[in-house]
Amino acid sequence: MIRCDRTAAWAALQGHYQAHGRDLDLREAFARDPGRFAAFSQEAPEIFADLSKNLIDTATEHFLLDLARECGLEARRDAMFAGQPINTTEGRAVLHSALRAPRGAGLVSDEVHDVLDRVLALAEQVRDTASSGFTDVVNIGIGGSDLGPAMVVPALDAFAHRGLRLHFVSNVDGHDIVPVLRGLDARRTLFIVASKTFTTQETLANAQVARAWFLQQGGTDIARHFVAATTNVTAAAAFGITQTFGFWDWVGGRYSLWCAIGLPIAIAIGADNFRALLAGANAMDQHFAQAPLAQNLPVRLGLLDLWYRNFHGFSSRSVAPYHQGLRRLPAYLQQLEMESNGKRVDVDGALLPFGTSPVVWGEPGTNGQHAYFQMLHQGTDVIPVEFILVKTPAHAEADLHRKLLANGLAQSQALMLGKTAAVARGEKAPTASPMLDPDVLAAHRSFPGNRPSTTLLLDTLTPRSLGALIALYEHRVFVSGALWGINSFDQWGVELGKALAGELLPRLGSGDVVGLDGSTAGLLQRLTR
Numbered sequence: 001m002i003r004c005d006r007t008a009a010w011a012a013l014q015g016h017y018q019a020h021g022r023d024l025d026l027r028e029a030f031a032r033d034p035g036r037f038a039a040f041s042q043e044a045p046e047i048f049a050d051l052s053k054n055l056i057d058t059a060t061e062h063f064l065l066d067l068a069r070e071c072g073l074e075a076r077r078d079a080m081f082a083g084q085p086i087n088t089t090e091g092r093a094v095l096h097s098a099l100r101a102p103r104g105a106g107l108v109s110d111e112v113h114d115v116l117d118r119v120l121a122l123a124e125q126v127r128d129t130a131s132s133g134f135t136d137v138v139n140i141g142i143g144g145s146d147l148g149p150a151m152v153v154p155a156l157d158a159f160a161h162r163g164l165r166l167h168f169v170s171n172v173d174g175h176d177i178v179p180v181l182r183g184l185d186a187r188r189t190l191f192i193v194a195s196k197t198f199t200t201q202e203t204l205a206n207a208q209v210a211r212a213w214f215l216q217q218g219g220t221d222i223a224r225h226f227v228a229a230t231t232n233v234t235a236a237a238a239f240g241i242t243q244t245f246g247f248w249d250w251v252g253g254r255y256s257l258w259c260a261i262g263l264p265i266a267i268a269i270g271a272d273n274f275r276a277l278l279a280g281a282n283a284m285d286q287h288f289a290q291a292p293l294a295q296n297l298p299v300r301l302g303l304l305d306l307w308y309r310n311f312h313g314f315s316s317r318s319v320a321p322y323h324q325g326l327r328r329l330p331a332y333l334q335q336l337e338m339e340s341n342g343k344r345v346d347v348d349g350a351l352l353p354f355g356t357s358p359v360v361w362g363e364p365g366t367n368g369q370h371a372y373f374q375m376l377h378q379g380t381d382v383i384p385v386e387f388i389l390v391k392t393p394a395h396a397e398a399d400l401h402r403k404l405l406a407n408g409l410a411q412s413q414a415l416m417l418g419k420t421a422a423v424a425r426g427e428k429a430p431t432a433s434p435m436l437d438p439d440v441l442a443a444h445r446s447f448p449g450n451r452p453s454t455t456l457l458l459d460t461l462t463p464r465s466l467g468a469l470i471a472l473y474e475h476r477v478f479v480s481g482a483l484w485g486i487n488s489f490d491q492w493g494v495e496l497g498k499a500l501a502g503e504l505l506p507r508l509g510s511g512d513v514v515g516l517d518g519s520t521a522g523l524l525q526r527l528t529r
Ligand code: F6P
Pocket: 142, 143, 144, 145, 194, 195, 196, 197, 198, 199, 200, 203, 253, 254, 339, 491, 494
């Protein structure tokens, strides 16, 4: 691949940004072009995307698509799907898409479907609560072995088994596992120890606490009550877990909810719904693999991300799912995007002269509106917002849902339209001080507008549409990472802290601060005296 900043299209984009891009006004753009909504919207499997409230015009997209072609994005994408070792620092293929390919269709279909069949068979056994006796399932895992299932299970609550409670324990902080265990009956609980490597300190420590608790409670059949999802079956066996579900080094942790790591999802929603989740993701894979770049939603979104990060200089993006079930989506996306693209060197190890991953953050609407939207509307930074709206809810409270949708639409409208000082001046604000100069008040009550947003629209939140949505995000992260010339599939940045924690752990027992920096020594002394 050619790195984005070494292309002719990059230079063209710089010129375009200076001449038009920087000053594009969305209100004028809509007034000028009645076809803007159609031109900047995109149908993809299960998802309609409105990109028209973004700071782009036809020329911007034209130059961005040139950039994608010049960088060799299509060849890079094809290399991923073909199983080439594009994760160069670990010498691994990146084949999470093969996890959702139909039987017989993927590169590694036999092994994938063998494990999938076993995972789904166990899920169905557990779901048969009359004979399994289980009422609670505790997933112990962290990062990619937690965030995907912890996001999907509440999102698909409408499809969930009503006789089973799913719990997620991730943090090595005992305040996570202790309250969960308090409410459990050992005879009726299944623990899933989820760890790609089976070496992660937090997960092993929590698994040990769970096992000790289980035995203390009189539990006897560890083989039935503890299962593992891991690539390291030997380490799981050494821990005493005999029922294991394997996966492979070509599945990145943050891309692993589609395989054995998805066991809690399969238990919650059942085999057929889990297969629908995979089918939705597969439909998005096909779209990404085959749609022309100009009508390819992951490509258009990835290019937009690059445009905002590298030309407008926006360093963050807010995600606002207007669906309470998607409350863990921002946390899931933080790992997906920031662990993948939070890199400062390119694949050749050269320091990058431009920004990479934005900060991704957010909360479900409308809650976020009553917390940080103030800053989105009137703060000094421009932060593109991504709204996710679902047309038909899984409940019968139609009035609540209309209010939810009205709010989602209103926020993107308000961000774009803003309010001039003249309009603000003409309004009577009941809570405004009558003592204040009207111009000063108008300055406080006006909105600059022209703040960009994307709206993703789903008909209903189903296993299939959620699968497509997650795969859309995976591929979009791939697109920006590929254009930036980075390896989106390693995560060396988490290693240093892990190693230092290992060195500090015995010092927390002994109080020894010899050789530590002054701040860490001072803090450790306060913690141990
Ligand atoms: O935080 C780093 C990380 O390696 C993530 O990439 C991964 O998802 C997480 O730890 C958990 O790792 P494992 O599944 O091996 O326990």
